[in-house]
Amino acid sequence: MPTSFRSVPDFEAPPFKGAPDARFAPLPADGVLPDGFFSTSNLPTYVRVRGEWIAPSRPRMDCVIVQRDGGLEDIEPRRLKAGAMIAMGFAEDGTEGIVVHGGGFLGSGHSANEEFRFMGTEVSRERPVNYEELAGRVLEERNNGGYLLWVVGPALVHSRARTDFEWFINQGFVQAVLAGNAVAVHDMEAAIYGTTLGMTNTGQPTQGGHGTHMRAINSVRATGSIEAAVKSGLVRSGIMHAVVTHGIPYVLCGSIRDDGPLPGVVTDVLDAQDAMREHTVRATGALFIATALHAIAVGNMLPAFHTARGLPEPLMTICVDQTEFVVNKLKDRGTHQAYGVVTNAQDFMTVLRFYIERAMGAAA
Amino acid sequence: MPTSFRSVPDFEAPPFKGAPDARFAPLPADGVLPDGFFSTSNLPTYVRVRGEWIAPSRPRMDCVIVQRDGGLEDIEPRRLKAGAMIAMGFAEDGTEGIVVHGGGFLGSGHSANEEFRFMGTEVSRERPVNYEELAGRVLEERNNGGYLLWVVGPALVHSRARTDFEWFINQGFVQAVLAGNAVAVHDMEAAIYGTTLGMTNTGQPTQGGHGTHMRAINSVRATGSIEAAVKSGLVRSGIMHAVVTHGIPYVLCGSIRDDGPLPGVVTDVLDAQDAMREHTVRATGALFIATALHAIAVGNMLPAFHTARGLPEPLMTICVDQTEFVVNKLKDRGTHQAYGVVTNAQDFMTVLRFYIERAMGAAA
């Protein structure tokens, strides 16, 4: 909470000193303002009238400042009649006779002379995602020989983004996959049985489905390795099939909640960190999709920059999650450079692919 | 919380009575199970061995039931050696000598004889969304002369889905738009100034941007009506432009947080309810996108069925929101038929349009 203080502006110093009187103009019709009206905020505001600074009464945002009863008052435009005189101008720094004196009233996280504005929250479902730019950056990394890490959670597999991820791997956008046992389990359950945790890819349960992932794990264990499961034809599609087929490196780290695990999963977490770090030191970009644990883990290992092209430049770090919380937690754990996309993993993959395909088509 | 109880199965009654002994088979290799193994759940389980029902010790899910020390024990497959004898089968109803006796242990919301399964939550970001089916249903409604209500919140406009919504209107998928003042304000701010609440469509702030929506409102008020703002050329794009141009009916209901309001907004909420209800009684389908208030409001007015084609049939009700909470709240307020899509409004519009365009292309 803001500590209590009282703020007295110094009217003898800038921005007050030397400012002109504010300009006023009449409403042309009931409830209709003259162009160029001054729009209020919720901060302390002072208006110069005949050389004196006056704070309008009844302050609030989204109002106009009206001459009334010899003073000034903040009033909603809808309540005004034609002819009412209102303050004009855009400047809040005194150059047009009006000073908005933030002076600490914007709350913590703002500096004293910041502008009042809306929509300042950095990570929000309400912020537009510029997929053209994202697609362009991802394409650029691939075309320039960059090293893109994909750090993914199992929701990617549940939610049918699996075939989109295969496409990204096949098209050369993936240089390493960092994940946990569950991603590979669900992916190969889908390859072998067409389900994830016994749920079909249209979301229906299957009879006896609670054992299906255990049967998938067992079948892969029987072949000896994920590579053998692919080569034997047991696994004919999906993420693990694509990375094995293309020789893309991957690290699957064990966790306390794993079933199995699959052969190849690194069950000592320090060994897994060491294995993953060999990829983070090479990265020129990273996408974290639908995983809190691995996003923070890899974020911790990832520099905010890379020097693959000589000088330090920002390391593109995209974090896709259903909630703002995971992105902000990632930043709270030091990965400040993360750009948050607050959406569903399935839809993100569809839309990013759509924009990349379009850009590739345009370039062809 | 479940009230405390103790459950004694009646071994003289079905499914126990008349069941055969369970079958056991050996592991073919260390940590590799024989095909057809029985996969455990966390519920009380009884295995028939030489005519007696035995509850394995150390129960847990995702294990196998192992003969050990003259008894039975639930053990993780990875811990077993070749030759260990494990229980076989899929049936949990005694027909293969194993009974899973739920008996109230599945928690509230489950009936006593339900099957243990994963992924049962109805509304979840982890459930796949079947966009082919959604697109098919929306197309079908349009092609059959259905009456689709679109109930939308302002996030739709902030997040660049505005042009997608225009496309849906232009293509005949929208028979009525029910919304609040803010949707129209941001839409027309975007049309006139290229911003929403002063933020550009790539998410950047603009200088003095906090007043921009007030200027947009004022300009429309000056023309006299939303229709006049479109006809005068002030508003040349967007949602309101599209509905006015195509003569699509809309209702904008006032709320306590409105600026302006725009001309045409119904500021008495009872009048607005009455106006909206003239559309809900005609509806054959409804899409609620990124709005809690209006989704629940229209949900309250909307039957769970329609009789437009004679007999009662389910009224397709799709609720798109970033969180499960809004969809579940809608259901908690009685709109049980709602199908939840847990995603970002911007991405939903892109993906649904993509699938509909593909289906239209295929049909052409």
Added chain:
Amino acid sequence: MPTSFRSVPDFEAPPFKGAPDARFAPLPADGVLPDGFFSTSNLPTYVRVRGEWIAPSRPRMDCVIVQRDGGLEDIEPRRLKAGAMIAMGFAEDGTEGIVVHGGGFLGSGHSANEEFRFMGTEVSRERPVNYEELAGRVLEERNNGGYLLWVVGPALVHSRARTDFEWFINQGFVQAVLAGNAVAVHDMEAAIYGTTLGMTNTGQPTQGGHGTHMRAINSVRATGSIEAAVKSGLVRSGIMHAVVTHGIPYVLCGSIRDDGPLPGVVTDVLDAQDAMREHTVRATGALFIATALHAIAVGNMLPAFHTARGLPEPLMTICVDQTEFVVNKLKDRGTHQAYGVVTNAQDFMTVLRFYIERAMGAAA
């Protein structure tokens, strides 16, 4: 989505056959209904009038059924005048001449003959938490020699619930603590430096604070073990201090995101699973607080019942999280018996302790 179907009730069978005519009564005043009015839902509804079944027009919930123009219509009470005749009764099964024919219109997850009702979602921030009952159950477990597992995430430490958790340990409510490296790191950083990740317990940053947890880890490593850090006086308060002092067993499992780790952390996740399972097989109750990973992990190992007192009885499983999502995910991973408390970890600990202290005081 519900598959499309059309539902024709069989008026020759129950609940239609043999039903009486519905009763109607007049409004005593404008907008005021007679006591005992029939309140509508959004489901297909049929009213018996002079032996015929009539479906009121303009169906919606929260209305009354009005005789109008020779037919029946659903109307909002506020729109009715004194004397208007409305249908009376509470029964929806035909016994008072009105049938609500759900017939599949309640959406998936409902059976065909379920009642229309509000507030059915099992896990919701809007459901009241019965802390008296929770406190009673926790006390009962302690007093009966139960074995309560506490599975906790680091948010518990950040958010000042640390001293409350100490109290629970000191009072004998904790038989085992299952957690990760981070919980112990932040707890001992708080003990040594008064911060967590460099943030004070009033939420303020400290100069150079990003290294503080590394210094805490290093100091403990220098002593050789967590036990030595407590015995040496380096760590004089907090969770680890309390469990070491009271000889409460704990398992700290490593994860891919760990710094350090602290001595005693089990870095091989399979070893950690094995260590934790020795506690889950003894548990008579479990509390999962502010942790998705460990809640699901321990949930997987935990039976839905225990037999500590002979017969199987439900194993109290309480899951506290800020969002419904984690509780539902836990259920989706098979821990159906979990009772969800959707709140902040700090507040949960304060309130549960408050109720337990009150119950203890009342018992004294």
Added chain:
Amino acid sequence: MPTSFRSVPDFEAPPFKGAPDARFAPLPADGVLPDGFFSTSNLPTYVRVRGEWIAPSRPRMDCVIVQRDGGLEDIEPRRLKAGAMIAMGFAEDGTEGIVVHGGGFLGSGHSANEEFRFMGTEVSRERPVNYEELAGRVLEERNNGGYLLWVVGPALVHSRARTDFEWFINQGFVQAVLAGNAVAVHDMEAAIYGTTLGMTNTGQPTQGGHGTHMRAINSVRATGSIEAAVKSGLVRSGIMHAVVTHGIPYVLCGSIRDDGPLPGVVTDVLDAQDAMREHTVRATGALFIATALHAIAVGNMLPAFHTARGLPEPLMTICVDQTEFVVNKLKDRGTHQAYGVVTNAQDFMTVLRFYIERAMGAAA
């Protein structure tokens, strides 16, 4: 996303110019660092060695900088042996020979010379809530004759905080209540029938419960007003009972989703805004609890300051919600001064009351 740039530090200017060589010291034991080690971040870092600035290879956070193979490398402490030489110091500004050169790599929302730190997100469930301070401020306002607005949503009533709110009203902490129809409906349903939307205060459904709120509304309408419902003895407890009994002013604004409405609800939203504003102009503090719509509405009308004691001072604005999103949205709509408490409304009321009662007891 950060636009691409490359950053070349100017080694001839401060903080580089004039800096001393960095100091190095050996590990006293395997995996144990000397006190005073330099802890790395993920930002470009330069270390002065024999007059030259060297960027350590393999940068990442939470490591130490080690002399190895004639160069410097970031290494995890656990991987180091006794005797390894590591960089020492806390300063990141060159005064100890190490420069952390943020230079734009902290991501948008950070200024170029900010310090790398954790836990910077302003609104987060992980931030501790200082209830002592909150309680102190609320008490202070009451004792100083302040004017506290309470803006509340219906979840407050569902979740059993109703009696706590009564206590706050009775104790003089509430000068005005601003809410919607639903708060009063559920509150009086609870008073008359003991349920909210047909759910008991332990969360159980009741037979026929979906009509109960309609019966409560009807009973109040029959008395003519909320005041009459209290005076007649129909309503004997709860929020509306308390405000009527104590003569506390309230404004109930209609919304598009209202049932009823209750007598006294202002159904024209502009009239309701005008009525609420008479309270916002007098406010010296405001609490927004479990309401997005009304929080933003009242936030829009509320200055960030008040002048009740002469000079402008910050207007205490507390926003309690289950999710960070609502608090951030409130800020995004201009109420930057809001202090967010991310928790359950029921628990907030219990805990705040507990701390206030304790402070009152201490003062007595």
